[in-house]
Amino acid sequence: VIPDTKPLKDAMPFPLGAATYQRFTTGGPGEVLSRHFDQVTPENYMKPEAWYTADRSFVTSNPEADALMDWAKSTGGRVYGHVLAWHSQIPGWFFQNDQGGALTSSDADKAVLRGRLKAHIDNIAKYFADRYGPYGSAGNPLTAWDVVNEVIADSTSASSNGMRTSNWYNVLGEGFVDDAFRFADEAFNHTYAAPGSARPVSLFINEYGTEGGDNASSKLQRYYDLVTRLLAREVPVDGVGHQFHVSLNTPVGNLDLALKKFEALPVVQAVTEFDVATGFPATERLLIRQGTYVGQAFDIFRAHDANKDLYSVTVWGLADLGSWRYYEGAPLLFDDYYQPKWAYAGAIGAPIPA
Numbered sequence: 001v002i003p004d005t006k007p008l009k010d011a012m013p014f015p016l017g018a019a020t021y022q023r024f025t026t027g028g029p030g031e032v033l034s035r036h037f038d039q040v041t042p043e044n045y046m047k048p049e050a051w052y053t054a055d056r057s058f059v060t061s062n063p064e065a066d067a068l069m070d071w072a073k074s075t076g077g078r079v080y081g082h083v084l085a086w087h088s089q090i091p092g093w094f095f096q097n098d099q100g101g102a103l104t105s106s107d108a109d110k111a112v113l114r115g116r117l118k119a120h121i122d123n124i125a126k127y128f129a130d131r132y133g134p135y136g137s138a139g140n141p142l143t144a145w146d147v148v149n150e151v152i153a154d155s156t157s158a159s160s161n162g163m164r165t166s167n168w169y170n171v172l173g174e175g176f177v178d179d180a181f182r183f184a185d186e187a188f189n190h191t192y193a194a195p196g197s198a199r200p201v202s203l204f205i206n207e208y209g210t211e212g213g214d215n216a217s218s219k220l221q222r223y224y225d226l227v228t229r230l231l232a233r234e235v236p237v238d239g240v241g242h243q244f245h246v247s248l249n250t251p252v253g254n255l256d257l258a259l260k261k262f263e264a265l266p267v268v269q270a271v272t273e274f275d276v277a278t279g280f281p282a283t284e285r286l287l288i289r290q291g292t293y294v295g296q297a298f299d300i301f302r303a304h305d306a307n308k309d310l311y312s313v314t315v316w317g318l319a320d321l322g323s324w325r326y327y328e329g330a331p332l333l334f335d336d337y338y339q340p341k342w343a344y345a346g347a348i349g350a351p352i353p354a
């Protein structure tokens with residue numbers, strides 16, 4: 001048994017988030033969530049598909065989303081929204097014309113898709129402002145969004161300039177990223193923002209695989225190049241997110257390299273989806289190694305915060321049993337029964353057995 005000696009959040013110089021669901025905000029799991037975390041990300045229920053009924057209309061209520069906002073409001077925590085524009089978990093009709101055929105890159109089809117993107121973002125911004133008040137006001141705990149997610153190609157591709165050839169990209173080109181940020185900035189930081197509040201909602205780009213090393217053909221380099229292009233075009237990007245879905249085989253120094261890469265740019269950074277798979281099944285030996293790894297990772301994150309570089313660090317789930325990587329081996333800080341693991345001890349800087 002690893003003793004729960006202090007709240008994780010008290011050991012962090014930055015807000016500590018967990019990806020979660022309504023059902024983990026109350027009861028026993030809710031106690032763990034509230035004791036240890038001061039930020040939440042909706043693991044699935046603010047994704048594009050969560051906002052539409054079968055007849056394609058925008059939902060009148062999203063109870064899962066509201067529950068996270070209510071948790072944050074009552075605990076003094078924050079909500080980090082995930083995700084406005086993604087190629088996955090989005091209704092197919094977004095990319096279809098009225099006849100059910102695929103939208104093309106014609107000017108007319110481009111206008112259709114841009115219109116849908118703008119309406120989608122506006123409706124979400126309005127949804128929370130109607131219920132919780134304007135962004136930047138005391139009752140509204142939503143402070144950040146992943147505006148776009150996973151837009152970088154997994155391998156080098158000359159034809160798409162390093163971009164993933166998603167449905168968004170195929171119709172709109174790289175400009176869909178610019179559009180998404182501009183629409184989000186207008187909606188969350190102007191139209192539905194409290195008067196006098198300065199950019200209450202931080203707008204992030206988010207990506208996986210940035211822990212793969214830093215070299216000319218790395219995903220990290222393609223990501224950096226895109227962010228540089230966005231900034232040059234004065235796209236309102238506030239932050240750069242690193243998912244960091246890693247395993248014990250990922251050199252922990254690569255997390256440092258990924259964060260260092262962006263340090264000189266005028267952006268903050270976030271670790272958005274951290275988890276560390278041990279291999280399945282997780283033995284005590286592997287769980288101890290995981291504790292050491294998590295300790296080293298959080299030391300890296302704390303070091304980066306020295307210059308206020310880190311907006312937050314989020315773990316992708318509360319307890320192992322609910323993790324999307326359960327069968328890759330116990331990736332989180334609490335076990336199947338919500339008890340602290342060596343990974344918890346590592347995160348607070350407590351000693352781990354050799």
Ligand code: G3I
Pocket residue numbers: 043044088089149208243273324
């Ligand atoms: O809700 C349905 C349920 O009704 C149904 O019975 C069940 C049967 O399969 O599926 C349930 O939906 C699942 C959903 O999670 C909720 O648990 C989906 O099948 C499943 O695909 C979905 O997986 C999510 C995945 O994104 C989908 O892309 C994971 O929970 C979620 O952790 C994961 O999160 C992503 C981030 O958004 C982006 N970065 C990578 C990360 C991990 O893949």
